[in-house]
Amino acid sequence: MKLEAHNLTWSARQSPIVSDVSISIESGEMFGLIGPNGSGKSTLMRMLAGLSKPKEGVVTIDGTPLKQMSRRQIAQKLAFVEQQAETDELIKVRDAVELGRTCWLSALSPWSEQDDLIVNSALENVDMNHMIDRNWHTLSGGERQRVHIARALAQEPSILLLDEPTNHLDISYQVAILDLVTKLDTTTIVALHDLNQAFKCDRIGVMQAGKMIAVGTPEEILKPTFLEDIFGVCVHTLQDPENGSTVLSFHSVKDRT
Amino acid sequence: MTIASETPSVELKKLNWSRLYWPLLGAAAILAAVLAGLVIGETNIPVTDAYKTLANKLLSAGYEIDLIDQGILWEYRLPRAIVAASCGAALAVSGVVLQALLRNSLADPYILGLSAGASTGAVLVSIAGVGAGAISMSTGAFGGALLAFIIVAGLAKLAGGKAGAAQFVLAGIAGSQLFNALTSFIIAKSASADQARGIMFWLLGNLSGVRWFDVVTAAPIAILGVFIVFLHARSLDAFTFGKDAAASVGVAVQRVQITLISITALLTAIMVSIVGSIGFVGLVIPHAARYLVGVRHKALIPASAAIGAVFLVLADITARIIIPGQVLPIGVVTALIGAPAFAIILIRGQR
Numbered sequence: 082m083k084l085e086a087h088n089l090t091w092s093a094r095q096s097p098i099v100s101d102v103s104i105s106i107e108s109g110e111m112f113g114l115i116g117p118n119g120s121g122k123s124t125l126m127r128m129l130a131g132l133s134k135p136k137e138g139v140v141t142i143d144g145t146p147l148k149q150m151s152r153r154q155i156a157q158k159l160a161f162v163e164q165q166a167e168t169d170e171l172i173k174v175r176d177a178v179e180l181g182r183t184c185w186l187s188a189l190s191p192w193s194e195q196d197d198l199i200v201n202s203a204l205e206n207v208d209m210n211h212m213i214d215r216n217w218h219t220l221s222g223g224e225r226q227r228v229h230i231a232r233a234l235a236q237e238p239s240i241l242l243l244d245e246p247t248n249h250l251d252i253s254y255q256v257a258i259l260d261l262v263t264k265l266d267t268t269t270i271v272a273l274h275d276l277n278q279a280f281k282c283d284r285i286g287v288m289q290a291g292k293m294i295a296v297g298t299p300e301e302i303l304k305p306t307f308l309e310d311i312f313g314v315c316v317h318t319l320q321d322p323e324n325g326s327t328v329l330s331f332h333s334v335k336d337r338t
Numbered sequence: 339m340t341i342a343s344e345t346p347s348v349e350l351k352k353l354n355w356s357r358l359y360w361p362l363l364g365a366a367a368i369l370a371a372v373l374a375g376l377v378i379g380e381t382n383i384p385v386t387d388a389y390k391t392l393a394n395k396l397l398s399a400g401y402e403i404d405l406i407d408q409g410i411l412w413e414y415r416l417p418r419a420i421v422a423a424s425c426g427a428a429l430a431v432s433g434v435v436l437q438a439l440l441r442n443s444l445a446d447p448y449i450l451g452l453s454a455g456a457s458t459g460a461v462l463v464s465i466a467g468v469g470a471g472a473i474s475m476s477t478g479a480f481g482g483a484l485l486a487f488i489i490v491a492g493l494a495k496l497a498g499g500k501a502g503a504a505q506f507v508l509a510g511i512a513g514s515q516l517f518n519a520l521t522s523f524i525i526a527k528s529a530s531a532d533q534a535r536g537i538m539f540w541l542l543g544n545l546s547g548v549r550w551f552d553v554v555t556a557a558p559i560a561i562l563g564v565f566i567v568f569l570h571a572r573s574l575d576a577f578t579f580g581k582d583a584a585a586s587v588g589v590a591v592q593r594v595q596i597t598l599i600s601i602t603a604l605l606t607a608i609m610v611s612i613v614g615s616i617g618f619v620g621l622v623i624p625h626a627a628r629y630l631v632g633v634r635h636k637a638l639i640p641a642s643a644a645i646g647a648v649f650l651v652l653a654d655i656t657a658r659i660i661i662p663g664q665v666l667p668i669g670v671v672t673a674l675i676g677a678p679a680f681a682i683i684l685i686r687g688q689r
Contacts, residue, residue: 127582130586131585132582132585132586151590152585152588152589152590152591153588153589153590155588156585156586156587156588157588160586160587161582161586163582163583163586166579166580166582166583167579167580168441168578168579168580169441169443170578170633171628171632171633172578172633173632176575176633176634177578177579180575180576180578180579180583180587181587183572183573183575183576183587183588183589184587184588186572188569229579232587233586236587236588
């Protein structure tokens with residue numbers, strides 16, 4: 082499904098956090114969102130997920146504005162993984178993933194075996210199927226993040242929004258989660274902290290001070306001259322000896338001389 | 339293929355059994371508690387007489403039985419036990435709702451000031467004569483409970499508290515104090531000495547005056563309220579990771595919050611206007627139920643309702659017999675049990 086945003090604006094106490102952002106993300110595309118901390122990535126993600134109402138502008142799924150859809154209709158099409166959602170409840174891994182089925186269940190269509198299968202495959206996808214009986218508070222940060230992603234997958238969304246999904250993860254799971262997300266058929270928007278991970282995206286949008294200042298392919302965007310301006314670091318490109326792909330290396334600006 | 343077709347039927351059998359087991363156990367426990375409420379008292383009445391009375395009254399069986407005993411059983415103890423059960427279920431489920439929506443394990447109608455607000459509303463109508471007889475005591479209580487919640491929620495928000503934060507409980511304490519002070523003020527200003535004594539007793543929770551017409555209000559409201567909350571079990575589950583996560587999985591957060599808070603206020607108000615404000619049931623029972631059946635609301639709501647009902651009937655029995663010749667306010671009994679339980683929750687919450 083196609084996700085579009087037209088002229089999104091959001092401000093907190095008069096100061097703009099996101100101003101006049103328009104993007105169009107094609108069906109099946111993986112779109113990366115990069116930018117320094119405080120550039121408005123998370124706020125933009127929340128508006129795209131329909132959790133924050135934009136002060137101005139509209140978000141549409143296949144042409145239908147989000148505000149014309151019920152929460153349930155939105156959740157059946159779009160799943161969102163927040164940066165950190167915590168709980169004190171003694172909830173088990175499987176229970177947490179089953180929450181993803183909420184938008185498909187009602188009094189008339191109660192829990193079925195089909196739902197069990199979907200939850201199982203979501204758990205397998207993030208490699209958590211061996212921990213279904215573990216209590217939430219015994220999980221590591223990375224395991225919690227994988228459960229949240231499994232919950233989102235259990236929603237069977239056409240569009241998946243992930244806000245820095247690889248934060249707190251061990252490197253092996255960073256790679257695994259990103260590979261998983263790359264392979265999904267869903268339209269995916271992922272806010273990323275690690276610029277090298279952004280190479281896996283089809284297109285990248287760059288946020289700076291609340292504005293989307295550039296959109297393009299990784300080859301167009303992830304160039305040293307451009308990144309140096311935005312992130313205020315010195316950037317070099319290296320070649321991965323294994324497959325010849327480009328790797329970014331960062332130094333602080335003062336080392337440059 | 340054969341394996342595939344067999345697996346579901348095994349699953350189905352298991353499900354059916356476990357589906358029936360808990361509801362039956364719960365219903366049996368409530369009935370046993372009510373029966374205990376009938377036979378235990380200042381004068382113990384044999385169980386057979388209780389059965390005979392029920393048969394006489396419900397089936398016109400015509401058993402020979404002491405009319406005084408029958409009167410005590412039917413006119414006093416039975417309505418009292420049914421109202422206690424309704425009240426226990428209503429308060430416990432209110433606690434479940436508030437704890438889930440506010441993500442705060444210390445939330446309950448009493449601590450958040452809903453009970454205090456309901457008391458003020460009830461006293462305004464019954465003593466100060468607000469509404470000039472056009473509105474009932476329970477309507478006044480409902481208004482007071484809702485107002486109290488709005489004030490407490492507003493204060494918590496102004497204090498920068500997110501759901502789950504301590505601010506909500508602190509705001510609840512402030513709200514309770516405010517409304518209790520208002521109640522005392524109204525009593526001091528408008529009530530005669532006799533009225534004042536009666537009201538102070540009622541405020542602590544008192545089932546002495548309960549008759550059948552109270553049952554007609556309390557029982558249907560409790561059953562309906564618990565049922566509506568039960569229909570929202572999945573939505574309440576979805577609040578586990580907060581409002582945004584609930585919205586993400588398709589819960590209409592605002593509608594669910596407004597519906598369920600109103601139900602909670604209604605349940606609290608009705609119970610307060612009949613038996614006064616009873617503390618700790620809404621707080622402690624949900625924790626006990628979680629310990630038994632886990633955190634999923636589909637099991638937690640009926641379990642809390644059943645345990646709450648049984649607990650309050652037993653608390654009422656205790657209140658009637660612990661001091662010979664004297665009836666304690668039931669709120670005293672629940673507090674004596676509830677306060678230490680509260681302490682345990684606080685300590686375990688450290689984790």
